[in-house]
Amino acid sequence: MDLVFQTLVYGLLISGLYAMIGIGMTLIMGVLGIINLAHGQLMMVAMYITWVLWQYTGIDPYLSIFITIPFIFFLGQGISQYLLYPLIKKESILPENQVLMTVGIGVVLVELIRAIFSSDYRSVRTSYTDASIHLGPIFLNVPLAIAFLISIFFTIGLFILLTKTDLGRSIRATAQDRSAATLMGISVKKITILTYGIGSALVGAAGVLLLPVYYLFPDVGPIFTVKAFVITLLGGLGSPIGAIIGGLVLGVSETVGATYLSMGYRDAIGLVIFLLVLVFLPGGLKRITKI
């Protein structure tokens, strides 16, 4: 019984980060209308920046959020301004041109990091990496618990931004109807570029929070890109609340699968759920929860 609780708690903690990754993706999906296949790669870049800061200047991973997030935010903005936005008006044979562009960006990011840092596995070992709190029979991994709390903080902040501020309303309006938003005087271009920046910053933050409990190598990017679209699709595309639920479902089912099935199938579970949802529940869990 303890093992069940332990597994569920671990799944819950990791799902906070998954939710953050998913919300970034779902925002980009809603406003730009594309799946961002460079999502995990942006996260990987954020992780490497944190690692460099920790390795060479000794800055604590949690403190370096204040350096990493602005960097990833501006990187994302640059990408959308100079690489993705110009494609919207361009005629092309395949409508997925922007998606293919994100694939290209992802390749460049991975290979750039690989060229600089090589393919070696790296990790950040802080004093609290292995620390844990005992809650009765259950162990709480400290860095994961911190990551969970911070991710909740970020998620709430994002919801306040989306629902209470003019900027947030503009973002939601653009996601709903581009032309109507333009007519209402919203600078759709500015919002589009900004949204990609916000989405990148969120996934970057998730990367920083994950670093103390995870390891790092250039190909970590694609793994999380896959996870990101599983989460997004589970929750229904373009729905932030859906992304949280999707993150929860993926986080818990992955850990349960890793405990009771096999560690190797951990990454496959999300994909199987994903295919099942695609085929049997198009529209994601949004169809059931109606949010």
Add this chain to the structure above:
Amino acid sequence: MYRNEKIKLFVINRIEWIILASAIATPFIFNFSPYFQGLLIFVLLWVIMGTSWNLLAGFTGQVSFGHAAYFGIGAYAAALPYLHWGISPWWGLLTGGITAVILGYVLGIMVFRLRGPYFALGTLASAEILRIIFGEEKWLSNGHNGILYMTTWVSKYPYYFVALILTIGTILSVKIVMKSKAGYYFLSIREDEDAAEAIGIDTKKYKNIATIISTFWAGMAGAFYMIYMGFVDPETVFALHNISIITILVGIIGGVGTIWGPAVGAVIMVLVQELFRSSFFGLAPDWVSRFHAMAFGLLVIFVILYVAGGVVGDWDLIAKKFRLKKSAEQ
């Protein structure tokens, strides 16, 4: 009238004859180093993969992100009988393509219900699931240790000709099918699936036809890869990045929806990567070689931004630009 068109199907134009002749003659004229021979074979392998992807994505509009699934299953179709019963992997050239077609059909039942980005993600997920299964099920595939096989020939030229035959088969089949009625149906599905359905095209059937041809050659490429390399493991043949994505990029650079696009793209890909890998034949400093894969990625970004149709698709545009520059110089 109709008969004339039928004859036209098999007409290969003059440039294509020249390319074919030079491809056959190359090994006899030049005495390449084994390394360079290997490069030639890899170019051909990517031509097969790119062209087969292009039929499904470029002509039929079903952008597959999981072509590694068919490549990998083809490679394992050659390797598994060898592992379990000692049957020569060469039989893979018979079974590889067929196995891939079966897989393509089964996956098609699932993924052809989906469209656009959903289709892309569905195919991507299928390939990833296969990669994990073949890595985990040790009784089936020897897991991550892979399957090793002593290659038949030391020289690479025989392999070159096998690859060349497969390449000719791929390009010829795409050419023929695109000149037939089915080819026009493919294009109509790409342009507007609902409209195609509305005018009475059985879109499901024609998407399946495109898949059969496309997956067949991808599977053959996989089987050939196994025979040529003598080694197969799930991380290389089902790779998301190194197979699925590179296949797409090869198609984009050359030109989506053109017959010769992926072939040109494959040549460019290998050329760029090798130029960087050798630091421009040692002219540039050493560290340049580390950026070989990134250089190709940057080229892809450049192509999508400025020559959306690819090198072959927008050839007129590129030629015009260069001509303008020349006249300006004079």
